[in-house]
Amino acid sequence: MNLRRRRPALLVPALAATALLALAACGSADAPASGSTGAAGSSSGAAAADGDLVIYSGRNEKLVSGLLDQLSAATGVKVSVRYAGSSELAAQLLEEGDATNADLFFSQDAGALGALGAAGRLEALDPALTATVIDGYADPANLWVGTSARARVVAYHPGQAPEAAQMTSIDAVLDPRYKGKVGFAPSNASFHAFVTALRVTKGEDGAKTWLERFRANEPKAYDSNVAVLDGVDKAEVSLGLINHYYWFEKSAEKGESAVTAKIRFLGSDDPGALINVAGVGVLKGTDQKEAATKAVSFLLGPQAQKYFTETTFEYPVVDGTPTPAGLPALKDLRSSSVDLNKLDSLDRTLALLGEVGLT
Amino acid sequence: MAGALLALLPLGYLVLRTVEAGDRVGAILTRPGTLELVGRSLALVGTVTTLCLVLGVGLAALVTRTTLPGRRVLAVLLALPLAVPSYVAAFAWVAAVPWARGFVGATLVLTACTYPYVYLPVVAAMRGVDPAQEEVARSLGRGPWRTFLTVTVRQVWPAAASGGLLVALYALSDFGAVSLLQFDAFTRVIHTSYRASFDRTPAAVLSLLLVVLTVLIALGERRSRRGLEQTRVGSGVSRRSEPLRLGRMAAAAATAAVLAVLAVALAFPLASLAYWFVTGLSAGVDVERLVTSTATTLLLAVLGALVTMAFAVPIGVLVARHRSRATSAIELGAWAGHALPGIVVALALVFFGIRVAQPIYQRTPLLLIAYAVLFLPAGVGAVRASVAMSSPRVEEVARSLGSRPLDVLRRVTLPLAGPGVAAGTALVLLTIMKELPATLLLRPTGANTLATSLWTETGVAAYAAAAPYALALVALAVVPTLWLMHAQGRLGESGESGDPCEPPTSLDQPSDPHRRRVP
Incomplete structure (x- = not known):
């Protein structure tokens, strides 16, 4: 057995141990390439820096990363976004419990928000905020609010x-x-x-x-x-x-x-x-309540509502925002809409x- | 030990969730659908594994034991479908062939993507076995076919069976492909349970049932190769068996069969990707993201493989050298983790990670640990097999000559395990590159791998935009696939080069230690 052959077998565990130690010692070493979220204010790489608003987004990065960049620019809130499926994120948030780093959950559907609300994981929103959306597009207990329909x-x-x-x-x-x-x-x-x-x-x-x-x-x-x-x-x-x-x-x-x-x-x-909604909820125990409220408020504001109609072809949930071209007016469909709270x-x-x- | 405990984390989590459920467990298990589900999943696993064994052994025989034209090139090409993620292949089929759905589609795609798990070790084993037994059988009047089936297949069975186990567990735990192909397998129902009701209990109960099935399958595999694993010290002559001369018709038929496999498993998915790629070119490729995703994938795969092997090597040596109830349990426990869907392992690590390892939660180290939990068995299997093949006598000799136990480990056991370590590392690298669900939940914020970028693009139906990531993933995965082939083939090639120092390689292959010397 020559030396050349022997080395790899020993090197592997040694290298691995070194790598682990190095990584554990300095968390910032684990910024292997930031994604394309790296626009103004989005921090990438290591877990969120203190002070970032951590958003778990079940909505696709392709659809909403532009909007969240706008959010940062408009409100000055630095956001750190994690993307995955809405239901996987809901399961993750339920497992994380009150230890979660997340401040805001941006869900593809109301069901995931409802599940978190029912598990007592959501903080009640300011009723003045939920009152801005069309009737029925927010949780009756204000635990979440629809952002687009x-x-x-x-x-x-x-x-x-x-x-x-x-x-x-x-x-x-x-x-x-x-x-x-x-x-x-x-x-x-x-x-x-x-x-x-x-x-x-x-x-x-x-x-x-x-x-x-x-x-x-x-x-x-x-x-x-x-x-x-x-x-x-x-x-x-x-x-x-x-x-x-x-x-x-x-x-x-x-x-x-x-x-x-x-x-x-x-x-x-x-x-x-x-009519279904996508929406947001603020996680209970967040240390970023003020920033989270600003973010929710931005998502219900004219700039975000316009983004939804023009970029994701959805309906706005705040009255007064024009409906996307080629779609029947929401109010024509709305008369039909089942009370979402019964859903x-x-x-x-x-x-x-x-x-x-x-x- | 830490490694074994790590591998048992998901089990602990599932037991915790199941115990919480109390008397609902009975109701979930006795739901009318549950038994049907078990039946359906087992049917898929059985069919895929059988097909893979037939294909893997048959193709290996064609490229190693016959005069098939172009067999050297074909031998390499036949390993490459391993680089095609099953969800990519499934997507290609669903997009182009409407009938490739349900049981038929799932069988087709999973077989095409996993037969190399059998093929690779069997190729190595066939190159390595001493032809003497076959010659004896022939000289005693057995025909070539019967000799092949009764002697050769028996000799390579341990290699084939361990590959078959990987195939079976892959088929059992795969989610991406069965979901795209609309086959209601276990994993799809587990996912639906998360997705539809946010209720983690039925998912946990079904996952535990999946673990039981896995352990049964792993035990079955172990039983099937009992008595067939051989270690020899000092053996016959080092030479290759005489290849079977194929007549013109037979060669044409064999070539057609091999090309058909390659067309289904390799050419078709690649052609589909190329088509999507070209149609999407006009929209432009996000080069920056492609490059960073590739770099992240590479970095995570390399680090993940190192961490996984750091746990796998000691466990592999322990399991191979100290067979006991305890080590058996450790090995089976590790396999159990391998058969769980990624989402379940990910949630288990979320549960424990945020409670006991908050500083590394959603950072690279915890993700690497998740990879270790998911893919430890592949590493352990490779190391165990190559250590098991070397006779413990070699170590005893070293000890009798005055080496201390740790020296023996360092100077004898580990070097002998070298090729197993290499094969295990390659296999783990390959699987980490393709991993999606655990990566999504545990990755550092903002980090994208090729698999997650692919997921993002297909989520908005941007197939053309997804194609570059899929192609890059396949291209990247080809490297460890070739390395795996090389690591497993080293023994066979050494026969040709006549290097007497070459250590044995490959998963579970009957040993050929006559070329080995005590260092």
């Missing part, structure tokens, strides 16, 4: 289901002609919200009957809304149950002419036209989906 829509393939352009009720997707031709995302939070809306509008029995008929029509389950829309676009299915802005995202990515699928906003009073009975919705076999 999105409508459930029916995506359709104009070649396969041209009649969907006139569709007014979600009941139309139960038509046997769409057997095996409807795409949906059973694990998606906004689908769950839609089912809750069904329960609110049709009653428990009515909702169950609807879901049973839906299942009998052999809908096709996809992993996400994005995948559902892709399915419609490629004519794997004729119809898809999604949120409106996915279509706009896809058009922005591929060019509108390259997207075959179209979307249809259903009529008022229909659960298929449910917190998620357990019952999931149980119902389990009973019917649509999970």
Whole structure:
């Protein structure tokens, strides 16, 4: 056995020990390349410096990093943002408990905020702040507030289901002609919200009957809304149950002419036209309460509301902000909107989906 | 010991969560869907593992034991699908082939991405085994096929089985691919439980069930190679077996089979990525982010592999040299961590990290520890196998000549384990590069790896923008894949070069210690 061969086996543990010690000793050594968040005020690398507002964002970096940079610039609050899925972050926040570093949770859907609120992890917001949003788009106990809204829509393939352009009720997707031709995302939070809306509008029995008929029509389950829309676009299915802005995202990515699928906003009073919100909550025990309040206030302000309508193609939640071009006015859909506060009975919705076999 | 405790962290966390649940546990376990879920997952694991064993052993035989044209190049190419993350392959298939969904799709993608786990060690083993046994069988009148099946396959079985175990656990714990392919496997339901209800209890109960399945599979693998693992001190002649001459038709058929595998496992996903890449070029590539993501991936993978191997080497030596109930339990415990979905391990480390290691929480050291928990078994397996192959007699001789135990460890045992350490390091590097869920939750704020950037882009349906990250990830992962192949193949190649000092290599392969000398 020569020396040359022997060395690596000994070097490995030795190097590893050294590396660990070095890293443990100086936390700042672990700034392996900052992401593209490194604009004004966003600190990257090591865990947040004291004084940074730590935001856990379940909303995609591509969609909101520009906005959070604007937030820093406008309010002078230095932010440090961690991106992951909303539900993963909610689970993480629940595991972290009161030891969390997070000050603000920016969620893709109200469900994750509701779960944190129910677990006592959210600090009540100033009622004056939550009062600025359209009625019903904030938690009744002020634990969280909606920041932007999105409508459930029916995506359709104009070649396969041209009649969907006139569709007014979600009941139309139960038509046997769409057997095996409807795409949906059973694990998606906004689908769950839609089912809750069904329960609110049709009653428990009515909702169950609807879901049973839906299942009998052999809908096709996809992993996400994005995948559902892709399915419609490629004519794997004729119809898809999604949120409106996915279509706009896809058009922005591929060019509108390259997207075959179209979307249809259903009529008022229909659960298929449910309005959902993305929103924020402040973590209990934050040491950045003032900065967090400033941040929430910014997100409800005109600059942020305009950002949502222009960049993410969502609806504003504060009256007076113009609706994005090409979208029906929110108030036309709003008359239909189910009371969002009734949407917190998620357990019952999931149980119902389990009973019917649509999970 | 610390390493073993570390590996058991997720288990501790799951038990804690499950105990909290109290009598709900029974209800969750007896839900009508649960048994079906177990059945479905086992069906997938069984099918994928069987296919991988057949493919891995068959392809290894073709490139090592026949006159297949171009076998040297093909032998390398056949290892490369390991560099393609299963979620990337799944994405390519879903985007292009609508029927590649559910059970069929999941089987196809997982088999294509994991058969090299079997193929690589078997190639090394086939190059290493002494052909004498086969020749004896032939001379006693067994035909070539029966000889292959009864003698050769038996000789390489320990190598194949340990690869098969990696495949089985991969198939059991994979989330990205089964989720994209809409196959309701265990991990998908565990994720849905987090995603849909924010209820961590059912997820914990199901994860524990997953651990039980894993331990059973690991025990099965161990049993399957009992009595087949050989260590020899002093042995026959060092030479290669005579390759099987393929006729024109047979060569054409074999070439077609190999090319078909390469087309499915390598060419198709790469072509899809290239297509997306080209369509997205007009939008421009975020070069800065691509470069920083690549650098971060590389740094984390190297550091993570070092930390993991620092724990894996002592455990591997201990497990190989001191077989007892305690060491068996440590080994099985480590495997259990390997089969858990990344999100579960990540949450376990969130739970413990923020309570006992706040200063390193969401900093690189804790992320590296997470990698160690996730990938320790791959390292331990490689080290254990290569130590186990070397006869303890060599160490006894060294001791009898007056070396102290620590000297023996330093001068004999570890050098003999060298190739195992190399193979383990390469394997761990490779898997860390592709890791996503634990990285997302535990990374330092603002740090992006190629996998997290890929996740970000696909989250907004920006497939074209995602393609450069996927391509960079595959390109980066090719390096440890080749290194792994090299580390595992060193024994085989040394046969050709005739280097008498070359130590043995490869996972679980019957030893060939005649080329080894006591230092």
